[in-house]
Amino acid sequence: MIKTNIKLELNYSYDSVKDAICAALPIKREEIIDCHLVKRTLNLNDKGGIHYDATVAISLSPEREYGLLKMRKRVSEYPSYELNIPQSKLNTRPIVVGFGPAGLFAALILAECGAAPIVFERGLPVDERDERVKLFSTLGILDTECNVQFGEGGAGTYSDGKLKVGAMDKYKMKVLKTLVECGAPEDVLFSSTAHVGTDRLSGIVKKIRERIIYLGGEIHFSSRLTDISVKDGAVCGITVKNKENEEKYDTDALVLATGHSARDMFILLSEKGVALEARGFGIGVRLEHPREYINELVYGKGYPDLLESASYHLVTHLKGGRSVYSFCMCPGGTVVPAASCHGGIVTNGMSEFARDGENSNAAFLVSVTPSDFSSDSPLAGIELQKKIEEKAYSLTDSYKAPCQRLGDFLNDTLTGTLPTKPTYPIGTEIHRTENYLPEFITDSLRKSINDFDDWMRGFYYPDAVMTGPETRTTSPVRVLRGESLDSLNIKGLYPAGEGAGYAGGIISSARDGVIIAERILMKNRC
Ligand SMILES: Cc1cc2nc3c(=O)[nH]c(=O)nc-3n(C[C@H](O)[C@H](O)[C@H](O)COP(=O)(O)OP(=O)(O)OC[C@H]3O[C@@H](n4cnc5c(N)ncnc54)[C@H](O)[C@@H]3O)c2cc1C
Known part of the structure; x- marks a missing residue:
């Protein structure tokens, strides 16, 4: 595919996109096999009036694409953003703690690649979480385990759902495509001002949860990580407190995606001697x-x-x-x-x-x-x-x-x-x-x-x-990662998302979850 830049009216249609392509490039309408927007920004400063500046990806015959690229007529190649991770079998089931954007996407990728992750989330599933959030916002009754910060979907569930994408890459594309498949408006794939809205986010989160379970993942709510077991400088298991009791689980791959507000997690990591720094x-x-x-x-x-x-x-x-x-x-x-x-x-x-x-x-x-x-x-x-x-x-x-x-x-x-x-x-x-x-x-x-x-x-x-x-604008702590993206001093402990201090916002946290999952899977390639 190739791409080019076009101008669009505010009320543009698929047809007018094709017209704009033909006005910008020396091609006929019938030569266009397919086209779709890849970027759209509102231009408020043009003398010609308010309009969109857009980038459009176009599929033509291979000869025509080659010819246009060779002539460099305002076109460039549109790269593939496919994410290809091989199926993997790990020694132990990977554990993901925290089911916000980073944990959701880490678990999804691990599940898609056959690694059957186990997820623990301290808060409740999104429908029950809704009730706790309403109780606080109407009567001021706070549940410290399930609120706007904690619960299924993480801090992003009760948000504007604005998606700051920046430069596209295969990880972000995976996140955006999944969001659209699960109910987000299609313009999140290209609009610079795209947002999902809090009223749609909970449905999307539920659909991703269903996918993970369908693919062999397990999700436990009201289950808070309380301890991490370490042997010879590497993670070997965790302790989780649920409603009834505390249970231990073995693992050598722990994704810690607990967000910027889990203060007890930062204290636990500090007590365990995990390398941290203030930020x-x-x-x-x-x-x-x-x-x-x-x-x-x-x-x-x-x-x-x-x-x-x-x-x-x-x-x-x-x-x-x-x-x-x-x-x-x-x-x-x-x-x-x-x-x-x-x-x-x-x-x-x-x-x-x-x-x-x-x-x-x-x-x-x-x-x-x-x-x-x-x-x-x-x-x-x-x-x-x-x-x-x-x-x-x-x-x-x-x-x-x-x-x-x-x-x-x-x-x-x-x-x-x-x-x-x-x-x-x-x-x-x-x-x-x-x-x-x-x-x-x-x-x-x-x-x-x-x-x-x-x-x-x-x-x-x-x-x-x-x-x-x-005050909770991003993480005040960074959990230091090494080259293999696990903790600098505890192998197999993968700090992910905003709480790790390497991401900020829904998209970059979700992207970080995808990258961490990819890293765990690549390390254990079949
Ligand atoms: C009200 C609000 C509005 C926002 N609006 C936007 C927006 O419009 N656009 C945007 O890009 N960003 C927005 N953000 C920021 C965005 O939500 C975060 O950047 C993003 O959610 C971070 O993702 P994460 O997965 O790293 O962490 P989180 O989403 O914080 O998820 C961490 C999860 O870990 C769980 N957890 C914590 N400790 C434990 C434990 N010990 N055991 C088990 N589970 C645990 C928590 O319950 C939580 O569900 C908003 C945030 C808030 C609070």
């Missing part, structure tokens, strides 16, 4: 503007109806080296309570597929590095997160979140009214943001607003509302 992450608040206001800022007044709710992504680098950035934008979404420990407040964001809620929110974060932590311990970042989360809780003495009008934050006042209604469902109380965030963070947030307003005129909207804290 930087982001801390700040969720910032909500009215959705329509953001749409008009991004698209202009009277924008075409065909456009979906608008997103933004802003970054500034302050003097002194600190960065402030927006993150995980949820257009038309809500701010969600994302705590997993008693006595601490954590916020995050999610949207349904329609992205049609009143407000649009994004995290508004300041970069923190190990030099901001109070000790040299690899776990010191967790201490900073905990301190902030607990301070916020102590302000409201409940899981109601502290919030403040953006204009008040900038002027260091409290007016007591909130024209933009916060969407955090448990409830909010007005408090000064510095009452729970360290001064270096609030100072940096204040300093960034002018820059953000320069980038996106109108970003500074005094009636926008800040709800916080947002």
